[in-house]
Amino acid sequence: MTLRLRLLLAFAFLSIVTAAAVSGAGYVRARDAIVQRAQDNAVIETTSRVEQLYPLPARPLDHAALERIAGKVSGREGSAVAEYQGVSAGSMPSSVITTELRGLVSSGRVGWQRVEYNGGVWLVVGTQMRITGGGTSGIEVYVLRPFTSEIEVVHELALNAWLIGGAGLVLALIMAFVAARGVLRPVRDLRMAAFRLGQGDLAARVPVRGRDELAAVATTFNTTASSLEHHVGELQRMEADARRFVADVSHELRTPLAAMTAVTDVLDAETASLPGVAGQAARLVNRETLNLTRLVNDLIEVTRFDSGTAALALDDVDVAEVVARTLKMRGFEVTASLPDGVRARLDPRRLDVIVANLVGNALRHGAPPVTVTLYVEGSSLVIMVADSGPGLPDKVLPHVFARFYKADSARGRSEGSGLGLAIAWENARLHGGTLTAANRPGGGALFTLKLPLGGER
């Protein structure tokens, strides 16, 4: 049940109870008072009419005398009947007199009762006529008076009570609604802000209204969000600094390396004529200069991916042709299944980097035979590189594309820059494709590259 519904129900319940108590009690009291007074009036009037007939004429009373008595007490609106020893006379039907009333009157008291008669409510008042000086005369007089107008007043009262109660309920519901809004809006704001925060919008805050408990929650939320934003910002700044540092270092290294790399060919050609140790030293410097160049180039490549400045130079190519060139140029000995006619729009030099890294990795860490398989699946091209080695250990598998991740910490650095697979992975991603690593059921690592064919451009 929502908070809103609960509030509405609580207000409704409260207002119903209150309205019932106030209007109901008021109605009952007013009704009783009105009915009581009307009945009292009728009784007083009837008895006073009866008393005006005293003293009674001498006995015996015949039908005509009774008729006269009934005529005297009936009044303008009513009708009456007078009974004496089984003889009754008058305009009022005796059938409306209940036995209950008769019993009451015959015991000598003044009785009255409301009855339904002729489609309306009537009051029957009955009394015995007394003989002067005490004692009853044995004559019973009943008067039938319309009571409809009083009942109408009572009904009106009831209607009023219902109306006031209903209006109160509606008013209560409106107020409940307003109150619920007042409470629920800050709650909703808080929920939205928390959601945005969860989505990574660290600038999400909630407006603080008033000084109530909800305002306190909002203030706490804002403080927490601020501190979170601060810490995340700090971390991001630190990470950006670290990345920028790597980029700066790589770029600074590049210029002296460019000078050194430029002369490696001269040195290569001349080392043959250098005597013994000097020649060995020169060859070492040459070789390591080129290794260093490769490492720095890879580092710069990685920083370009990180900064988002790496771009695709797209070309329409025959994929089999590109892969075959990669394998041939690097002298890789693999079993390749490269069907003709797989045309794709991609960056051939980046595909070359991916395939060269995957195959180079398979040949270095796996065992021959290495197979390269190309096929089309839906709107993607798939290249699978599989080796027949022991496969990747379970603890290596999740980190295989991590930078500088060495499966075996004792392994020398001569196995490549340690960035090859990370760069391959980034290149696949840059194409909107994927690169995944797994172990084949029969043993051996399996790398699967999936790139969109991207012909529609």
Add this chain to the structure above:
Amino acid sequence: MPRVLLIEDDEAVREGLSLALTYQGHTVDAVRTGEEGLELLMSVAPDVVVLDLMLPGVDGFEVCRRIRASGDLPIIMLTARNDDIDVVAGLEAGADDYVAKPAQARVLEARIRAVLRRSSAAAPEVVAERYGDLTIDREGLVVTRLGRPVSLAPTELRLLLELSSSPGRVMSRQQLLESVWDQGYLGDSRLVDACVQRLRSKIEDDPAAPLYIQTVRGFGYRFGPL
């Protein structure tokens, strides 16, 4: 051996490249700034310019544009490693090819040889071929449009000769990189696209709706059909 004008602001790189190119038999004039390079261009008449893009004062792009405006001298630019924005901007400024630093001298040497290579696609026919308003003289390496000679940079000329050697046949960018830029390995297709753009602006009536050098989506380029 060709004469190389090297414009590079870093002293060590300049010295290293001069050393290596001289060792391979080139005559090298090495200067530090674009202004010096443009000045020297008048007096020494080099065969090829090797141009660093990051220069103090007049930058490499501007130097490239000025050289291109005044003639057909081949230009090879030196760029930061895979700096894609620089590569595209440099090619648009009119460079024929580029080499990313750090590079071994033999890579630069190969690129120099490629841009200086005379067209190998020359057909035995002596008569100039006519295609619409265009006349291509394969022997004299002269291209005229409406009777007036068109000034083409070496790679632009070679690209036109290559494409027009078999009109109507589609050639892929990688094929063109191999035959025009002499890149036996996978090349940068942007070289072809930039060169096609420059060539179109010189020989087409409306470069946006090319007649001679047409793009075949998904495959490459084709000369004609007219």
